[in-house]
Amino acid sequence: MTVLWQPPLDEEAKRWVAVAEDLNREHFVPRAAEIDREQRYPWENVEQLVASGLSGLMIPREHGGQGASLATGVAVMAELTRGCASTGAIFAIYAMGAGSLAGAGSDEQKEYYLREIVDGRAVSFALTERGAGSDPSAIQASAVREGEGWHLSGEKIFIGNGGASKHYIAFVRTDPDAGSRGITAFMTSLDDEGSVVDKFADRMGLRGSRTSNLRLDTWVPAERQVGELGEGLRIALATLNSGRVMIAAQGIGLATAAFEHASTEAVRRRTFGRAIMENQGISFRLADVATKLSAARMLTWEAAHAGPDSPRTRAMASMAKLYATEVAHEAVDLAVQVFGGDGYCKPNPVERIYRDQRISEIYEGSSEIQRLSIARAIGQAARDGQLAPLEPVATAYGHEAFG
Amino acid sequence: MTPLGPAPDAVYDQVREVAVRTLAPISAAGHTGRVDRTLLKAIADGGVLDLLFPSGERAQAGARTVCAIREALGYACPEADVAVSMQGIGGYPVLQSGQSHHLDRWLGPMREGTAVAAFALTEPDVGSDAAALELRADPDRDGWRLTGTKQWITNAPDADFYITFARTAQGARARGVTAFLVPADREGLTGEAIGFVAPHPIGRLSFDGVHVGPQDVLGEVDRGFRVAMRTFDLFRPSVGAAAIGMASAALDAAVARTSRRSAFGRLIGANQAVAHALADAATRIEASRLLVHSAAQAYEDGDPRVTTKAAMAKVFATETASAVVDAAIQFHGASGLEAGHLLEGLYREVRAARIFEGASEIQRDLIARDLYRDTPLGTPPRPADAVPPPAPSSKENL
Numbered sequence: 001m002t003v004l005w006q007p008p009l010d011e012e013a014k015r016w017v018a019v020a021e022d023l024n025r026e027h028f029v030p031r032a033a034e035i036d037r038e039q040r041y042p043w044e045n046v047e048q049l050v051a052s053g054l055s056g057l058m059i060p061r062e063h064g065g066q067g068a069s070l071a072t073g074v075a076v077m078a079e080l081t082r083g084c085a086s087t088g089a090i091f092a093i094y095a096m097g098a099g100s101l102a103g104a105g106s107d108e109q110k111e112y113y114l115r116e117i118v119d120g121r122a123v124s125f126a127l128t129e130r131g132a133g134s135d136p137s138a139i140q141a142s143a144v145r146e147g148e149g150w151h152l153s154g155e156k157i158f159i160g161n162g163g164a165s166k167h168y169i170a171f172v173r174t175d176p177d178a179g180s181r182g183i184t185a186f187m188t189s190l191d192d193e194g195s196v197v198d199k200f201a202d203r204m205g206l207r208g209s210r211t212s213n214l215r216l217d218t219w220v221p222a223e224r225q226v227g228e229l230g231e232g233l234r235i236a237l238a239t240l241n242s243g244r245v246m247i248a249a250q251g252i253g254l255a256t257a258a259f260e261h262a263s264t265e266a267v268r269r270r271t272f273g274r275a276i277m278e279n280q281g282i283s284f285r286l287a288d289v290a291t292k293l294s295a296a297r298m299l300t301w302e303a304a305h306a307g308p309d310s311p312r313t314r315a316m317a318s319m320a321k322l323y324a325t326e327v328a329h330e331a332v333d334l335a336v337q338v339f340g341g342d343g344y345c346k347p348n349p350v351e352r353i354y355r356d357q358r359i360s361e362i363y364e365g366s367s368e369i370q371r372l373s374i375a376r377a378i379g380q381a382a383r384d385g386q387l388a389p390l391e392p393v394a395t396a397y398g399h400e401a402f403g
Numbered sequence: 404m405t406p407l408g409p410a411p412d413a414v415y416d417q418v419r420e421v422a423v424r425t426l427a428p429i430s431a432a433g434h435t436g437r438v439d440r441t442l443l444k445a446i447a448d449g450g451v452l453d454l455l456f457p458s459g460e461r462a463q464a465g466a467r468t469v470c471a472i473r474e475a476l477g478y479a480c481p482e483a484d485v486a487v488s489m490q491g492i493g494g495y496p497v498l499q500s501g502q503s504h505h506l507d508r509w510l511g512p513m514r515e516g517t518a519v520a521a522f523a524l525t526e527p528d529v530g531s532d533a534a535a536l537e538l539r540a541d542p543d544r545d546g547w548r549l550t551g552t553k554q555w556i557t558n559a560p561d562a563d564f565y566i567t568f569a570r571t572a573q574g575a576r577a578r579g580v581t582a583f584l585v586p587a588d589r590e591g592l593t594g595e596a597i598g599f600v601a602p603h604p605i606g607r608l609s610f611d612g613v614h615v616g617p618q619d620v621l622g623e624v625d626r627g628f629r630v631a632m633r634t635f636d637l638f639r640p641s642v643g644a645a646a647i648g649m650a651s652a653a654l655d656a657a658v659a660r661t662s663r664r665s666a667f668g669r670l671i672g673a674n675q676a677v678a679h680a681l682a683d684a685a686t687r688i689e690a691s692r693l694l695v696h697s698a699a700q701a702y703e704d705g706d707p708r709v710t711t712k713a714a715m716a717k718v719f720a721t722e723t724a725s726a727v728v729d730a731a732i733q734f735h736g737a738s739g740l741e742a743g744h745l746l747e748g749l750y751r752e753v754r755a756a757r758i759f760e761g762a763s764e765i766q767r768d769l770i771a772r773d774l775y776r777d778t779p780l781g782t783p784p785r786p787a788d789a790v791p792p793p794a795p796s797s798k799e800n801l
Binding site: 280281396 | 607
């Protein structure tokens with residue numbers, strides 16, 4: 001695609017995107033309709049992610065991974081999603097589970113779990129509960145000391161790749177009175193007696209990936225604790241940035257696929273004696289999507305290079321996630337419109353992409369949460385004087401219009 | 404004309420005819436940003452103020468009549484709309500809540516266009532939250548002395564009297580405000596005009612110990628907000644009507660322009676990007692009109708939902724008008740931005756409508772408050788509202 005802005009990939013990223021393109025063409029695209037229809041978890045795709053090295057793409061080489069940058073991960077995520085959004089979502093779980101352990105895990109934890117991930121045994125985030133979604137400080141699942149370890153109890157829901165992942169980083173309350181500072185992260189696995197996945201969500205989209213609960217009534221040894229006591233939410237938040245950038249990349253992959261389908265169909269399909277692309281009612285909307293999608297790519301590329309967690313990088317990641325996923329919404333909606341009734345019926349891929357897109361505006365912080373986070377950054381910057389305008393403000397009566 | 408346009412209405416037709424024939428030329432001849440008494444006299448001579456102030460003991464115009472007047476004036480002469488609406492908003496507190504000597508003194512001249520009314524509520528630091536107003540009314544002899552500032556007062560400083568809201572009870576918010584009729588020549592009252600984005604007559608008033616007595620009170624002491632609300636309830640739907648008039652004028656101009664002008668070998672209107680945008684504009688204008696009529700009807704029926712309906716009409720119609728005027732300018736190209744062009748004037752004129760008489764944000768607050776009236780935040784779910792948990796699917800694909 002020459003119309004859309006292309007990120008200036010370095011050699012490493014180009015190599016890995018080429019790997020993803022090959023996998024898409026050979027395996028993931030041909031399976032995409034079937035795994036969606038059957039709501040079947042594509043273990044063969046996971047094997048190919050492992051065999052190609054993508055399962056450990058951003059894991060340091062010393063732990064058996066490829067040591068690639070977040071920018072490379074973003075480019076691969078967008079490409080995999082463009083081919084099969086469910087497989088892209090699975091890839092994202094591998095990347096994000098690795099990110100939290102690489103940041104907060106002990107040397108022993110890193111050595112063990114990161115190699116597990118490289119080998120295809122993923123680590124899922126177990127954060128959300130029925131009463132704790134966008135606001136994780138409301139977490140109720142708990143851990144109490146028992147012998148040389150902890151007894152975990154409670155139930156987690158909306159776990160990405162749940163049931164398919166072997167390991168879980170569970171965020172549970174260790175201090176009932178300490179609010180958001182009373183939450184600690186522990187590793188548990190489906191091998192632990194009492195760590196049970198027994199409910200799978202029947203989903204609208206991303207039906208080849210998996211979402212489950214995790215019931216906890218289990219004992220884990222003390223060395224399964226990740227990070228310091230009470231530092232659980234900080235660990236969860238530290239990986240939010242890269243997680244949001246990855247979901248921005250998901251939005252870009254979805255939007256790109258939808259835009260390609262819509263453009264191709266608009267020049268092919270004829271009504272009233274001409275291609276529907278000859279209608280500005282169609283072509284101008286495609287022009288808007290191309291413009292916004294290019295801008296979303298730039299934002300996401302910038303956010304992927306922004307560096308370690310800071311107020312500035314947090315706002316960048318939120319802007320990228322918010323904008324890319326909302327552009328994706330516009331793009332998939334337009335693709336359905338261009339195909340007309342066909343776009344609404346299986347097995348048209350546009351019908352699937354339309355469903356696959358919607359969750360991207362909700363998970364990893366809904367659009368509302370992103371706006372909240374951007375708004376906070378604006379307020380902070382303005383109070384710090386970073387947004388001071390050049391021209392002093394004069395008002396009609398000399399009153400203090402801006403307080 | 405727009406595809407549907409205003410319903411056949413004798414008031415609309417009469418006012419639009421007067422506006423096109425006599426008011427628009429007067430307005431075009433000189434925008435000074437001050438009260439134009441020549442224009443107001445022509446408005447009266449055209450019979451428009453007789454419609455606003457019908458004959459009969461404290462007789463009031465219907466809300467639908469006010470809407471028809473304002474849509475016609477918004478279409479053909481926005482400056483006259485400002486003048487008529489302020490004559491109403493400043494005059495109706497007198498008509499509805501005034502003492503009989505107020506009526507004797509002011510009603511005739513208001514109807515004849517020789518007395519200019521104004522409504523002084525807003526203060527430098529008190530806009531949307533009017534209940535916080537601070538103009539002091541200190542007890543003095545048999546009355547009060549008013550001290551403080553009112554600003555963004557339409558028709559100030561040229562009006563003949565000001566319906567002035569002052570704080571007579573501290574800490575009582577809306578229940579400590581009294582409405583006074585303050586003639587412009589009262590000692591201690593001064594004012595100045597201010598420049599505005601559009602040529603509105605608007606200004607600031609300074610009250611320096613202005614004496615008012617019981618004979619100046621409208622309604623009851625400490626119950627001035629009732630006076631304001633009675634007037635606002637009648638006039639609120641009509642803000643949307645004026646906006647619809649402006650939007651319709653912009654749409655008609657855009658249709659005329661794009662049906663004649665060519666670019667790249669074809670008429671501009673042959674572009675869907677243009678024609679579809681105007682189709683959307685016409686649709687939104689018609690929807691605005693229905694909302695305005697619904698709100699006006701609710702007022703006339705005594706329907707308690709009038710506030711919410713009027714809020715919906717105001718926010719939707721004024722935001723529609725801004726968008727339509729903006730689109731019309733886009734399709735005119737640079738000529739629409741030439742000083743004196745209809746659209747250049749509307750572009751500046753229409754902006755204030757999203758701020759005054761309750762900013763768009765305040766209208767949304769009102770609508771949202773009504774939404775939650777019967778279901779306050781924190782209401783536990785009724786059994787029928789409970790969402791069943793997702794059905795567990797089989798484990799076989801684990």
